Amino acid sequence: AQSVSQHNHHVILSEAASLELGCNYSYGGTVNLFWYVQYPGQHLQLLLKYFSGDPLVKGIKGFEAEFIKSKFSFNLRKPSVQWSDTAEYFCAVNGGSQGNLIFGKGTKLSVKP
């Protein structure tokens, strides 16, 4: 069965600090990988996705993620966070024929101004 692990439950950073959120998945076949963000009081939004090709994926708002197949990882990065990045971040994998997403438990990011 597919599963997704997010290593950090809550990350607290100061503005301008660099961010890396870990994500590992468990699935033996071909997968699509996603990072979603949920700002306080708002709906889930897609930050970026990986389907195939270049393993370094760039998303919205300066976020990027790197797919490392040998490590079953898809870590999210941002060189310099802003207070407005305060949100919950979810990694998800989609490997089944139906296309349903399997989410990690999420990482809450708090950015101090």
Add this chain to the structure above:
Amino acid sequence: ETGVTQSPTHLIKTRGQQVTLRCSSQSGHNTVSWYQQALGQGPQFIFQYYREEENGRGNFPPRFSGLQFPNYSSELNVNALELDDSALYLCASSTGQGRRYEQYFGPGTRLTVT
């Protein structure tokens, strides 16, 4: 904002009651998936509807059921509500079923069971 809307925004029910949640998919989308997001957890897949047929189901009991209508809007019904059903219920629509189709999420319905 996506074009996916959900109603109601919030509701409170009593244990043992039944509830119906509604979702309008984004224009041009024929697939709707429902997810349950308990507090402090990531969303969990309940089921998916594609062209009015259930297309897949997660690990949820039969008291969770759904419908999809010809206009591709959808309902989630939960019978015999339990306290653990308290959660944010998310609807997501896509232009097709399968793993290559991006899902667009609605704002969710917050269900509280007392």
